[in-house]
Amino acid sequence: LTGFREISEIIQGRFQGTQTEFIEANGELTIIWPRETIVDFMTFMRDDERLRFDLLLDITGLDLLPKKPRFYAVYNIHSVLKRHRVRVRSALDEEEPEIDSVVSVWPAANWHERETYDMFGFRFKGHPDLTRILMPDTWIGHPCRKDYSHLPTHFPNTSDEHVTIIREKEETPWPFDRER
């Protein structure tokens, strides 16, 4: 078991000069990490002998609408070997929320990133198949954003645009065509 202080020191020792923040609250450590170097950082977290974060539990989004920055990608990672866990948050651009995919680090990231894309519209660069997973392929909008209403009467998918998208989709019949 490595304490939060040691974890912070190990990270600061490796990535000197990176703009980060370590928040310790409620017995949990949250690391705010710049999105540009997320893959390098996560690879280090996984491979470093003292950290060994081998289990990716969850990737999700966070929309804090009136605040700036508005969007965050949130990663919960755990070490089965060392029995410690941290949360990593990366602020994303509001107009074009984009971040590198960590599928190359943990294959488990695949569906979690698809779900986050589905719900928040974050684009994970380098993801092998960034399509919707829970909502229908033809859905317009990203439901978990704060500016998307939770009321069923406000669904935007009743527009004509939606119908044309459905018609176009029907002509590409098979999911395997996308891959091969």
Place this chain on the structure above:
Amino acid sequence: LAVRPGALNQPGITTEWAGENRLVLNMGPQHPSTHGVLRLILELDGEFIISCKPVLGYLHTGMDKQAESKIWQHFIPMTDRMDYLSPWTNNLAFCLSVERLIGCEVPERGVFLRVILCELSRIASHLVWLGTHAMDIGAVGMSLYTFREREQILQIFEAQTGARMTVNGMRIGGLPHDVPEGWTDRVQKFVDEFETRHVPDYDRLLRKNPMWLMRTKEVGIMSREDLIAWGVTGPCLRASGVDYDLRKHMPYCGYDRFDFDIPTGEYSDVWNRYLCRMEEMHQSCRIIRQALKKLPGGRVIVDDPLVALPDREKLHKSMESMIHHFKLVSHGIQVPAGEAYVPTEGSKGEIGYYVVSDGGGKPVRVKTRPPSFCNLQAIEQMVKGRLVADVVAVIGSLDIVLGEIDR
């Protein structure tokens, strides 16, 4: 590597493919052995699987989004509907996360009753798994026996909450009310009978059954490293020999005060997952027995007017209680700003709720970490190069609940 040497090199099982004659087979969403509305698109060469692509979302109801328009307490009944086979563990995971933000201490009696209810719920979930899994691969009689015992557990839940499956049985800060009279004796009687009579019965039906052995041994193999990399948790991971159980790993809800073992297998195949879950039912009985023995008296919910509803008698006598009641029901619990995620060991793997608050009565974000969703992701790795019939065995051994995957 956790895979037994040579296990993947059996005749006929290879991932090298030459033929052009592929067949695409659509399995589900109405197929009975997909345990709900799971749809798998299988690409086949003869009867061997080249690729397996799960299609999700048929049950999606946007629960995480709906949580943001409700006060904190109102999300608890929705957690029941995610993993409806073990609702108590979902209730507990959500309540613990919110309690961490509030910083409230649940009274001892509440903690012990929570443990008893969660372990009963784990047994009930494993019983459904055993019945349906065995039925899927041919042992139809199993479900008659397991559902008989599950019925007793559901009746115990009904005595406590009035509901059998969607119990809505926990509150932020404890339990809504104490257990009824004679309830603990009933649990004790069930546990004793279950462990001495029923579990050995199941074992006698399956453990030496040659058909069962053929269908489960060395099916759905995945190495220890792969399982962790793919984010698989719970009995599926423990079957490969990794002792990752959050009840011991990062104890919550007083689990560090109980004496129990983590059952682990030799390597991860359907057979070892079966052994692991069977042993887990024994361990749950062990925990329940200890909790019943040590069960203290006192309150079951925290005595804090800002978190828990006032006692019923006080409502008629005290003006303050009336005001607190009104404020809690209409405005919700005012949860301090911050974020929390308490990992708990559900019956299927790690379940936790990532909750974010801005200090108000409604959450800013609630995100479920559903174990079935994460475990299902590894299915392609488990069935690639195997027969179609093995898919059924693997789905059963993963123990998925679609309500939780699509939520």
